[in-house]
Amino acid sequence: MIRRQFLARSLSAAVASLFARDVFAQHAGHSMQGMEDMEGMDDMSGMSGMQHAKPSLKAPPQGALAPADALPAGAPLPDLRRLANAGSEAGTFRATLVAEPTQHRLLAGRSTTFWQYNGSGAGSAQDPVTGPLIDVREGDTVEIRFINRLPQPSTIHWHGLPVPPDQDGNPSAMIAPGATHVYRFTLPPGSAGTYWYHPHPHMMSAEQVFRGLAGPIIVRAADDPLAGFPERHLFFSDLKLATDGSIPANDMMDWMNGREGQFVLVNGARRPRITVKEDERWRLWNACSARYLRFSLGEQQRFVQVGTDGGLLEKPREGLTELLLAPGERAEVIVRAGGAPSQATLTADVYDRRKMAMSHGSLPPDPAHALADVTFQPHTDARAGSSARSVPATLRTIVPFPAPVAQKSVIFSEAMDMAAMHRPGASVHGMPAGMRFMINGAGFDPKRVTLTSRRDEVEQWTIENRTDMDHPFHLHGTQFQVIGRERGGVKTPEPYLAWRDTVNVQPDEIVRIATVQTMAGERMFHCHILEHEDLGMMGTLKVT
Numbered sequence: 078m079i080r081r082q083f084l085a086r087s088l089s090a091a092v093a094s095l096f097a098r099d100v101f102a103q104h105a106g107h108s109m110q111g112m113e114d115m116e117g118m119d120d121m122s123g124m125s126g127m128q129h130a131k132p133s134l135k136a137p138p139q140g141a142l143a144p145a146d147a148l149p150a151g152a153p154l155p156d157l158r159r160l161a162n163a164g165s166e167a168g169t170f171r172a173t174l175v176a177e178p179t180q181h182r183l184l185a186g187r188s189t190t191f192w193q194y195n196g197s198g199a200g201s202a203q204d205p206v207t208g209p210l211i212d213v214r215e216g217d218t219v220e221i222r223f224i225n226r227l228p229q230p231s232t233i234h235w236h237g238l239p240v241p242p243d244q245d246g247n248p249s250a251m252i253a254p255g256a257t258h259v260y261r262f263t264l265p266p267g268s269a270g271t272y273w274y275h276p277h278p279h280m281m282s283a284e285q286v287f288r289g290l291a292g293p294i295i296v297r298a299a300d301d302p303l304a305g306f307p308e309r310h311l312f313f314s315d316l317k318l319a320t321d322g323s324i325p326a327n328d329m330m331d332w333m334n335g336r337e338g339q340f341v342l343v344n345g346a347r348r349p350r351i352t353v354k355e356d357e358r359w360r361l362w363n364a365c366s367a368r369y370l371r372f373s374l375g376e377q378q379r380f381v382q383v384g385t386d387g388g389l390l391e392k393p394r395e396g397l398t399e400l401l402l403a404p405g406e407r408a409e410v411i412v413r414a415g416g417a418p419s420q421a422t423l424t425a426d427v428y429d430r431r432k433m434a435m436s437h438g439s440l441p442p443d444p445a446h447a448l449a450d451v452t453f454q455p456h457t458d459a460r461a462g463s464s465a466r467s468v469p470a471t472l473r474t475i476v477p478f479p480a481p482v483a484q485k486s487v488i489f490s491e492a493m494d495m496a497a498m499h500r501p502g503a504s505v506h507g508m509p510a511g512m513r514f515m516i517n518g519a520g521f522d523p524k525r526v527t528l529t530s531r532r533d534e535v536e537q538w539t540i541e542n543r544t545d546m547d548h549p550f551h552l553h554g555t556q557f558q559v560i561g562r563e564r565g566g567v568k569t570p571e572p573y574l575a576w577r578d579t580v581n582v583q584p585d586e587i588v589r590i591a592t593v594q595t596m597a598g599e600r601m602f603h604c605h606i607l608e609h610e611d612l613g614m615m616g617t618l619k620v621t
């Protein structure tokens with residue numbers, strides 16, 4: 078089929094967005110078969126449509142999903158489990174993380190097999206999902222013995238932390254099933270912030286995370302100006318559960334848009350209850366595979382953002398009514414108890430990340446999702462002190478990077494080759510062939526270096542999204558500063574200084590960041606929609 082005919086047919090059928098830009102050039106020559114199949118897939122715009130997929134699509138058999146209220150709601154927010162320090166020397170944190178299958182009873186009469194860190198350890202009944210919190214300090218040397226009891230190879234990646242490249246759980250450093258590996262790193266001054274850990278094996282990260290492998294890390298500074306605030310931790314994860322209690326494999330829509338289950342869990346619980354009696358510091362983790370969380374407590378309940386991925390902002394951002402965290406991102410906010418009792422719902426508001434449809438341009442955005450119910454009950458007992466605490470006007474100093482000496486360019490693109498998707502037997506690890514998510518025109522190849530950097534050189538990275546959906550960009554081993562964003566020729570400088578390791582990039586948007594790598598070795602950068610990462614939207618940065 079020549080390109081002109083292809084366009085005429087596909088555009089009238091409104092499937093153009095599926096065949097994003099590059100596909101016309103690359104695959105138009107052999108897409109005839111694909112197109113015919115496409116037209117037979119008219120109502121494949123959602124999960125239910127997948128049940129009608131032709132067998133050649135290799136869609137895993139989808140058991141019906143449990144209803145969205147199948148998990149109990151309304152229990153108090155569980156505290157995160159903590160990883161105990163087994164070390165005795167000052168300044169050393171030593172512990173063991175075991176990745177292992179564990180059984181939990183979430184639905185009455187059904188058992189669910191998770192893959193978990195230290196799942197059989199004590200205290201996991203309230204929170205059957207989240208890995209234990211690693212709570213450490215700047216200057217600490219962290220030594221984690223990792224025991225892989227999964228049926229797959231795995232790694233542990235220390236998302237956001239400046240650990241040496243050979244300790245960072247790269248996909249090239251797989252730990253085989255049954256094997257043990259010790260990760261060791263020292264946390265430098267200035268690294269205080271909110272991080273997390275998760276597996277990073279190529280083509281299996283998405284599955285290992287959606288089966289439950291992810292946990293929080295907090296690095297504390299000795300001179301934390303907000304140390305006096307009571308802290309609350311909200312670790313958000315996503316769970317898709319079938320009626321039989323199983324966690325189903327990814328289907329085609331999951332691979333294309335990133336997986337979103339019917340449940341968003343906070344510390345492993347659905348829609349828990351939170352009571353705020355005095356001003357609190359909340360740390361928020363978006364550990365979902367693909368779900369964007371646009372947090373809101375309603376118009377009445379404004380909050381203050383005080384931190385991003387890599388720790389405190391320079392100045393608090395007062396009076397916020399919403400805060401968007403893309404998958405992988407974290408934030409710190411101050412939530413005020415207020416002067417009188419009130420109620421609010423912590424909500425993930427509507428955010429249109431332009432998920433692709435099989436037969437329309439894009440799917441409508443998901444409706445708002447209630448995450449937790451919050452009761453504000455400021456204590457009025459004068460002897461107990463005021464429930465209000467003040468936030469200093471300056472939290473710390475963030476020095477802007479000097480002028481960059483090197484430039485790097487990252488371009489996100491995608492291509493859907495329907496013919497390849499339909500070819501029988503053409504899938505690896507359950508991933509559909511022909512669904513290509515790329516960086517600088519190519520999918521991830523473990524043998525190829527995508528970009529090269531020199532250590533200690535300040536670089537400007539230009540990240541451009543030439544696809545039709547949002548992708549969160551993430552760079553390993555360092556924190557960066559967003560300089561500005563550009564869309565439709567309009568440049569918006571970033572309004573405040575912050576340390577990040579993950580930044581969302583909208584379709585047709587260009588995000589510019591400044592960053593530096595300080596250690597030689599290989600670093601990954603990728604889209605943090607884990608399905609896209611597994612499908613190849615990842616590159617290797619070689620630092621020399």
Ligand code: C2O
Nearest residue numbers: 234236405551601
């Ligand atoms: Cu959170 Cu390379 O990942």
Ligand code: CU
Nearest residue numbers: 235236237553
């Ligand atoms: Cu990372």
Ligand code: CU
Nearest residue numbers: 548604606609
């Ligand atoms: Cu992506």
